[in-house]
Amino acid sequence: MSLTPAIRVRGLVKRFGQTTVLDGIDLDAGRGEVTCLIGPSGSGKSTLLRCIAFLEEATDGFIEIDGEPLGFAAGPSGERMRLPQSAIRPVRSRVGMVFQQFNLWPHMTALGNVSEALVIVRGMKRRDAEARAMAELEKVGLSGRASHYPSELSGGQQQRVAIARALALEPRIMLFDEPTSSLDPELTGEVLNVMRDLAKTGMTMLVVTHEIGFAASVGAKIVFLDHGKLLVQGTPGEVFGKPRHPRIEQFLDTYLDRGAATLL
Amino acid sequence: MSFDLDLVLSFGPQILTALAITIALWVAGSGLGLVLGFFIAVARRYGGKPVDTLLMLPVELIRGTPFLVQIFLLYYGGPYVGLSLDKTVAGLLGLTVYGAAYYSELWRAGFDAIPKGHLEAADCVGLDRSQTMRRIILPEMTMLVLPSMVNMTILMLKETAILSIISVPELTLVVSAIGTEYYAFVESFTILALLYWGLVELCGAAGRHAERRLSKYRFSVS
Amino acid sequence: MISWKLFSLLVYAAQWTVLYSAISISIGFVMSAGICSATLSRNRALAFAGKLYVSFFRGVPLLVQLLLIYYLLPGVGLDVPSHVAAIAGMALCTSAYQAEILRGGFASVPRGLVEAAEMSGFSRLAIFRRIRMPIAVKLTMPALISEAIMMLKSSSLISVVGVVELTRMAQNLAASTYKPMEIYTAAGFVYLVINLVLVALGYGLEKKLRWGRI
Known part of the structure; x- marks a missing residue:
């Protein structure tokens, strides 16, 4: 260290x-x-x-x-x-951040929430970004909920998506x-x-x-x-x-x- | 193009009279509409399904058609079914009914917005139905519906201008008549616009003032 | 009852009502985006001008605005056909209302959603395009649709400056047939049907956006 x-x-x-x-x-x-x-x-x-x-x-x-x-x-x-x-x-x-109120973007699915920054900020192709996002959702145990909108997820699931969203950008x-x-x-x-x-x-x-x-x-x-x-x-x-x-x-x-x- | 303000201002007394008529129509129409709308809302809310459906029809008919068409129907169509009204009376009646339909919807929204828990609490401490209405529902609802009521009342003022089309001697009719007669269109319509604008801003400011006072009350009770 | 021939004349005139309303609502929407950004601008003069515009056009009856434009334009040497003046008047008016609706929409986008985008490294433009705009539009959709319905009904006022549309046609027919009761009832019915179609369109549009509450 x-x-x-x-x-x-x-x-x-x-x-x-x-x-x-x-x-x-x-x-x-x-x-x-x-x-x-x-x-x-x-x-x-x-x-x-x-x-x-x-x-x-x-x-x-x-x-x-x-x-x-x-x-x-x-x-x-x-x-x-x-x-x-x-x-x-x-x-x-x-730095990645997870909020008390989750702050998932309501107009994007779980997959969209996680992949959006990879496309918009990192310039990845949508397909690649979604594959990455899927892997992150898998890690928090939510790959089965990828196509759900935040309003269709429980609070705990929303927060896990929010964690995956932050992790997708590989913060230190x-x-x-x-x-x-x-x-x-x-x-x-x-x-x-x-x-x-x-x-x-x-x-x-x-x-x-x-x-x-x-x-x-x-x-x-x-x-x-x-x-x-x-x-x-x-x-x-x-x-x-x-x-x-x-x-x-x-x-x-x-x-x-x-x-x-x-x-x- | 010259801007001959003095010409229009020389008709000051006539304009002020017309302004008074506009304000009278506005206050009477909104006041009566507000009360009638309240009774419609209460009847629809507590009168059972048939009453609700029966009243929904006229409310939606009025909300779905232009005020001008309603006024034409009442003033020009009325005599054919034995309802010959003076133009000012027809105007006020039309304005009241029109306002009542909209106000009733706002009142209804107010009823729906009161948290159920507050009514249950009133029930628990032993208030009866009329006490609950007077002590809980009305004060709480007034707070909730005030902004939309103010908006609607401002709309009512602007709708009074439409009564000029059936020659009710209110502000728009009188000022535009001066404009047409003396070819002072720009001056007269500018004055007209400013007068309405001032009244609307005044009403809006009064509404915001009332809202602030009520929100203070809200904090003090909660 | 009125004959089918009279009724079909009203329906024919209704297409002008729909056309003029649609044009002015669309122009008004584009204008409202600009006015809304002006009112939200950090430039205080611009913000004041935007607020003044919204206050004036919401504070003066549309009828008075129409008369003002109708008589003002020739006064400054602009000789436009009355239906153009009417569309201009309606667009000016509705743009102020729509700007106020949009402003409310942007104000109610939860701050946390913008912060989440900031933490993900979104640029200001990306935040506007991908987060604030879609959410503001979704939030204001019901209000924008009621404004469209309001405008459609208000378009009856352009009959006063001599534009032929549903209400003007009804007036003409009522005068020539001496059946004002029937004609105006029929005209009201046509307005109602158009409004119901608009409500249904709006309802469908909202349903299409699957994501729910914010």
Whole structure:
């Protein structure tokens, strides 16, 4: 493993008007590792992920993907300069994103959703792109649903298609923004299983989640955010093991029932 | 081409009278149409299948044909079946019936848009049918249908211009008569357009204001 | 009842109604795309001009617009036949309504769908062509069809500036036969049939798009 982390965040600040959502975040996500971002609602974890996806532009600070600056770089005397669009695109293309609301394009079939970018962005022939897309759908167990429209799929199936869509573009890093939060409990498992399998292949993953069990079992590193600040980070054992940081204790109490919290 | 505004403005009093007639027709037609439309909607919703079907026919006939044809039918056809009306009365009647058909559909959409759970909740806390109607359905529905009602009411104002074709002495008739008589077409039609535009914008602004007030109410109750 | 001969005259005139409406709705649609992009433009002057246009043509009765155009054009030295003036008036009017409908359609394309396309590396143009446009059109299809129906009914107003179409024909026949009741009922019936055909077309068009809710 090389020394540069897959994602390096330094001094990241994000303000919406008067509200400071991220207040100086420093974070390293190791290559081939699963990093889980947890924390109460409004702690800024989704905003952090969206900044790393460059869907939001941070107010201050720097993000590097595989050692290359994303969006902004330090100038000769340390000042923050916005990079040209042509320098943003290639860095951004290494990152795949899975959304809470799936965001599948409703007017395309599952196959269309996965193959569209291969045709439009990568310039592949429609036939080749669809063959590739089919292979990706196979991996998430949905090759049998290729010709279905999103409205004809369950939430869990939609999210698996969305994962296949992101993977088809061969990202180095996968970002997951609460991927199971809009799913019924019985559909959560199928999505988490796909994510577990993906983690085993050595994909670098950054996951915003409320699934503490998943974070504890799959995460190499747990990062706890609170009020826009990175409060605690470490291995699951360090973060969840006792004695716990009082805020984490409180968080676990609120998000899990007490019985489940004691199991950790 | 000269733009002789003074000529048209010298007819100020006549124009203002005509404007008042337009506004009176508009307010009366929309108000009556709104009420009649509400009763049609309630009858169709709660009166059973036969009533629903019976009322659907005239509503769809009116919504499917031009207002001008309806007015011609009423004003020129009426006397042949013993219904001789003064042109202004015919105009107002036509406007009311036309509006009622459209308003009834908006009211119906409003009934359908109220979440079932809210009615079940009213039932659970022991409200009877009329209490539920007055305390739950009406206030909630007003909020839901307000934007489309405002749109329809603006449309009603614009439809009053059509009454000029059967010589109702409203704004369009009076101003275009001045224009024709003095060859001041451009001036008179420009004034005419501006007057309608102003009224429509005023009505739209009032509607947006009411919407804002109601949405505040909505937040405070939820 | 009126004779088949009279009725067939109304049906014959109805083709002008359909033709004039179809032409102005089509011209209006093309114009509306431009007006809609103007209102959404980052250029504030352009956006203001677009909004002013929409506000004016939605705020003035079509009848007044038609009279204005009919009398204004000769005033500025443009001597056009009345049916051309009528089509121009209708197109101007419906373009404002359609632009407003389209604007609403674009505004209701969920942001997440655009973000998903951004994450897939789509260019701005590709996002517009492949994601925003098809979804906006699908979302606005019912509204665009009711606007078409509205326009078809409003086309009766061009009878006032002397264009022969269904309503004008009905007026002429009513005056010469002294049977206004029957003639106008028949004319209304013809309008109703055309509208039902339009509704059915729209319904079929919507069904053809298999993908459901957004």
